[in-house]
Amino acid sequence: MPFRRNKYQSLSDEALYGLIVSGSERERNDAFEVLYTRHSGRVYLYCLKTLGDPAAARDACQDTFIAFWQSASPERQMTNLRGYLLRIARNTCLIVKRSSNAHPTTEFDESIYTALASNPLGEAAIEQNELAQLITMALELLPEHYREAVVLQCYNNLSYQEVADMLDVPLSTARNWIVRAKAQLRKILEPYWQDHSLSEPGEDQHPVKSTRIKHHE
């Protein structure tokens, strides 16, 4: 039926994984569809914030789901599929980083700004998009372990304990990394908020365009 909804949407991740490894072709197809819809956004966001480059993030996200599909096996006991996907994504991003000599270079996307500026309802969207891009750039300035901890906790909504498990460090260490990472992010972005709050009507409405963040060598 054209309006038929995927009947597996109410199933848990683990039940869907069971269908993928032992279901019929139709069940595998539908179960993977639900899992992809459920987790692709977070996996992509993790890759994007970790790698800083949308193209590399797309490739890493794609490789993550392909690796997930290829590794699906009835012998594997799946208890935390979200964590499993993030582990694959993390390994994929590490491989991408090691194979890439270039330092991540995120630049302000003028095309996005132009598109949003033409939208009459886009003022808030512009601000939100500006800040999102600045946060992405600021994340690149953090130490590797800080960035990873804060991306997992903020963008993937993991608890402190889950972050600690993922990074294989004690809970107190994970908590310190997350708190210090956020404090550093705020400090990096402080000029933006100061410019933003000081801008007068008629002045440059988008001070972020003149904001430049230099990578630490």
Add this chain to the structure above:
Amino acid sequence: MNKHSELIYLYLDGQTTPSQQQELFEAMSQNPDLQREFQQALELYRAIEAERLTTVAPPEIKQAVYAAVGLTPAPSLVRRLIPYVSLVGGIATVAIGLTLWRGTDSPPAAPVVTPAQPVEVRSLAAAPSHRLLPVHTAPSVSNLQQPTNGSSTSAEQSAESPPIVFGSDEEFSLDRYTPITAASPMQRNARWRIGMVHLPVHSTSQGNSALMTTHFSYRGSLLSASGPAATPQNFSITALYRLDDNNRIGVEFRRAPYTLNIAQPSGTLTTVTVSSLALTYSFTEPEVRILGGMPFVQPSIGYTQYGPLASFTAGLSFPITNDFRFTAGLDASALLHSAQVASTLSVAIGVNVGLPIR
């Protein structure tokens, strides 16, 4: 990093105890810099939360993943609706066409004849078979309204053919007329029309065939470029309405494999089994027998979730009874997807069963 700054982030993460919260609030009430830090931290959390909730993976990732693992993404709602809209549109078109066609069977209005105007009348009663002879007479109106048996009168003919006026300079030619044979039960189908389009149809009486038939055909692919050599889902099922013994129209549902580029822009090709719904027309010639079978052709045109599809089937139909036939032939189809054409060529075998509607 001082203790109160740390408490800000622990508080925003819901990790503080009530006593820590109290300590933080008291410190903020006395320290404007801490208030500003708290406000900026809150903005940071809001921005991250907004991005987390609104970010979706770009669609090309899904296409690439599905192509790589060999799955078929569920079509969008619009694409899923296309076959159903096509079916409704096709049925409506057929219904309108049949209505207009049947409308020509009703007696036409009597023409207004004035004595001063020459009127063309053709009579088949006295004419040799397959031949029309114009008769230059001036009949009364009553003669036009009451045709005699076995004759095709001027009223019906003049409504469809240009009148010939004797005495004019125009040269008479039989080629200007559609030959009409002597009256028979099938004679009414000698000319039928859909809307204003008149189509000459060669009609042969074949007895009491069913008005509706279904046809199931299973195919084996011949072109490796269009998919695996054998696939369990390569078939079609068709519901056909009999216009006459030669001509049928209907709706066809088809499943067939095609190799498509469904992972653009990365350019990955993958073989998918495609469903289509099509309008189809079938022409069978009962008076010609080849190896005991009647030749038929059946073109179709329709939609799939990936794009428009056209197909052409030709073969032989072997009648077992009036309403049951075996068919065998070749089937070629082409699917247009993303400005590229995917095609199949296959051997089709099937059965045609008449439904008890006469």
